[in-house]
Amino acid sequence: MDARSARHRSTAHRGIAAVALAAASGLALAACTGGGDSGTTADGGQGFPDDGCTHVTIATSSEKVNMLDALAEAFKESPEHEGLDTCATVRPINVSSGNAARYLTSGEDWPTSDESLWPTLWSPASTVWTDRVAAAASANLVGEPASFTRTPVVFGMPQPMAEALGWPDVQPSITDFAELCQNPDGWGSVGKDVWGSFKISKTNPNTSTTGLSAILMQSYEAAGKTEGLTTADVDAAAEFSRVFEECVIHYGDTTGNVLSTLYDETQNGASGSGYVSAVALEETSLLNYNQGNPDSHTVQPGETLTPPKTKLVAIYPAGGSMWSDNPVTVLGADWVTDEQRVAGEAFAAFLQTPAAQAVLPDYGFRPLDESVPLGDLFTAEYGVDPALPAVTLPKPEVGVISTAIDQWTQVRKPSSVMELIDISASMDEEIGDGRSRLDGAIEGAQSTLDHFRSTDEIGVWAFTTGVSSEAGENLTVIRDVTALGSDRESLDSSLDDLRYAQRSGTPLYDSILAAYEEMTARAEPGRINAIVVLSDGEDTDSATSLDSLIARIGEDATEGGDETLVRIFPIAYSEAADQTALQRIADATGGQLFDASDAERIDLVFASVINNF
Template sequence: MTHDRATRRFPTQRRQGTTRAGVALLAVALLTGACGGGGGGEQAAEDDNCTKVPAAVSSEKIDLMKELAEDFNRAWDGQGCVRVEPESVSSGRAATALADGWNSAEMGTEPVLWSPASSSWGAITNQRSSDGGNKFTVPNDPPTFMLTPLVIAMPQPMADALGYPEKPVGWKDLLALSTETDAWAKRGHPEWGQFKLGKTNPNYSTSGLSALVAQNYAAAGAKDNLSVEQLKAKKVVDFNKGIESSVVHYGDITMTFLNNWFRADRRDTALTYASAVAVEEKSVIDYNSGNPDGVLDPGEKPRKPRIPLVSIYPTEGTLYSDNPLYVVSGTQAQKDAADKFIKFLQEPTNQKKVLAFGFRPGNPEVPVGNPIVAKNGVDPDQPATTLPVPDPKVLDAILNAWDTQRKGARVLMMLDVSGSMSEPATAGDPGGPTKLDLAKQAASTALDEFKADDEVGLRTFTTDENTGQPVYDDLVEIKELGANAEGLRTALRELRPRNGTPLFGAAEQAFDEIKSGYDPTRINAVILLTDGINEDGDPADDDAQFKALTNKLRAGSEGEAATPVRMFTIAYGEGASTGQLSAIAEASDAAAYDSSDPDAIDRVFTAVVSNF
């Protein structure tokens, strides 16, 4: 995998407010299909008379949806022409935007067709709309485009150690592994260290939401009719806290875990990075084929992992990502065209294309087949038990409870205050906000995404104006945010740009600070933001210093006695060294974020905090 592939990119978009429930943690790319004239098949992309059908779809199926939209547009044999235009929009972001009343100034064109990854997002949309006094709703029984169940991905040797599949494994088994001291040692493998679970943030990620719902069903001992009252029971609260205690970190996408796992596999350390990760079945197929993020660049060849993953279908049951198809707005002509496109998507020929992408057909008339076969680490006969999407009020209560039950964090924000941070955030606007202005605002806003008992501190780095020596200023000590938030905001407001950028030294200092007070009950991490490259006055030793830094970060994450400090890096502005920052994040088994456009820093900072 390349460094670029490991970096979460946030291209230029309109600025917008950020909240935990509604943040956009995605790179939005407008993908327009060709439009065929009446039966002629000629493109008419510039024909303003075409009936346009904007479609907001979840990112994992954008390529497939684009391909099928182009087929549909070319094959259109009705009056005039139609152009279905898929756009990648995360399920959580679209759910919030629709519930609040779609803001075109922030979100772009309002969709006629919406296809989130799961109908759970439709239920959440209806609940949020109702809570906000709006009347917008989506149907409870939408057509299904394609299916993929949530699974617990586990390295083959670990699944073997649990006796799977001969011995069923469920959330209760994961709870035991999460809370036992020396869980793997008791099962004959002390070299694997503690049990480590990877889960995405349920406010942003469908796999994270599905895992949390399934976990609550298991905690309550229910198969359906999960209630708000059941969620409040002590046994359910304790169950959830136990599971969350083993989390490596959270995040907005499962690709962070899968790419980190794949890199660890190349170093033969996959068994100490993570023990299990909640993902969709399709991701296991992609990983075992040697393509962990599901995307092959031109010329890139897949490399199968040394240790394949096994899909565990929890014995208590699991949920499907059912990729529903909702018609949510538009003129009658647009709605009619959307309905025809939905029927087109469910035709057997097109459902076979769904299979080719690693999903199960939504049309029950099309049988499940390759690549959903045992040799790819999946079981076409599973899941044996499918759990229903809970009532919208229950879903809302599950998300609210998770905000208090999730694993705590201990985080140092390490911010670059070099002289270049005084540059205008927008080229050609010298009177507008500087890069540092926007970074301070973003960091302050992102504090709302932590919970009150998370521990957060602030340190800045630059060089002395006279000596050129590195300067690291501890502005706010690391302590619980509840008593620390205003002090952090005050310190952020008072930041001023100064001189150089001792990047490598800053990263090492931050790592040492978090490691010295390592807390095994928390996610121990650094947020490192810089707009430049290493400038510590001695360029001759840069290569050696960089190598020593990445080796140090990697050593902290490996071995039985690992005390991992995750370093989440933000490349801020066009002058930042994205390759080196990606390598730093990779070495610590974290994630790198690219805010080349300074105007995207609000979204980027909140995306980073989604890991906690």
């Protein structure tokens, strides 16, 4: 029996392991609709072709999938491949760096039932993640990581906004951003009153390299250092980072989701300023955006990309930038066979060759080989300056990074969230793993409670026909939106009680409108205000039409934005859900739709939702 067969587990076991991991770490695969971790191959298919070759999966962050797919094809023609005893087929799968790190440190199998997708190679965005796995689990597990390309972390700004701050002659600093955020006049302080307040988008540092780099850059800025960042420096930077986080509109697990929303707004005639002023992202993601690929998805043959009407330009902060150094390593996991290890080592060696390095600039990555020309992408036309950043901020020690992540949990922007749960009869339908849709919704809601701080506000409403409460007809108030405090255990029990609640029709649109009006009335500018809708998405009993709902909830998303905007994040629990309607609801408020129709991914998707708060 080979190593792969010896580690065979039942589908149910892997599902339980993945759920336990998500609950323990607060991590998840991103929603299919958001272009996040999907476990799919670069061409959207599952598994490998029946080609008689050794099959090698490389787990990688989303922005490298296109590039690694091209490199995998080039590898077939390389001397490194010729030196193998048997042919090898390499395929990338999209797994965020932070998620992959936690899967590897969990001690469990890779959380997918398709063993062909269990990775031989891992290429996170930064050696930060390989260092963390080595420290938390085993150095042998991550092998010997070697960087093969790099990209700096920058702030992308719509070009007119950057010009208002003096770009391209001036590269604003993180302190400049913080001061603009704090200024009660917002953009009005530089003569642009119509743009409203200054808004930043960042990703969650628990899952995203960009989010992690951003908080480290904040600590460097507060300390006035360009090297030698210490734990004491991070501790001393807490207040500075707390103020900076006040600019954040909401967090996310990928920059692609934010960039997609910004792109849609600009293409529909808006400037995008009402949504966000600056996005912390990697330079390569900005290059993808300006080519018309905001979520860095795998571009299919014959697909035409449409550049945005307003491009983003890269701000390389005056105080310095960190770099994503993109290592690749052969994993020391016991599911990796000898044949896969040898093939993986050959592919990793190929990535260091001039032939492979020459491919990188075409995909917006800077080669390590400085003799390789950067080409036409790395120009002002696409919003970047290859001569910058002027200052490189080195990666701190593992302990310093851990301190920064722990600090962010305390200083991140507070949230006020209502969870709106569909308890109609249709939610009794099974989702394929012995649970009903309602079971998945309840368990997903329960899994979020440890994520919220005691000072965060959380409320729960449930809806179906034939019930009433102080919230109105067809609504049941499980918990008012108030500070969570010490109520985790009692709220957990109240959510369990929903399994026995009366179930009838689905007044989805009426309920969303009532929840939106409630949250809008109490929304505060200092919080992330949001509604999470857990439903199978099939409205049957609303007096409010979809168009009327969209008109109402879209009123606040005006030019310049509203500091108390309530964003809606629907989670669709059924393949039969009207995802077009749910997408329109999310888009109207700058939220995001999540697809939980796959039973194996419901718990993981829900954890991805809460990365926004």
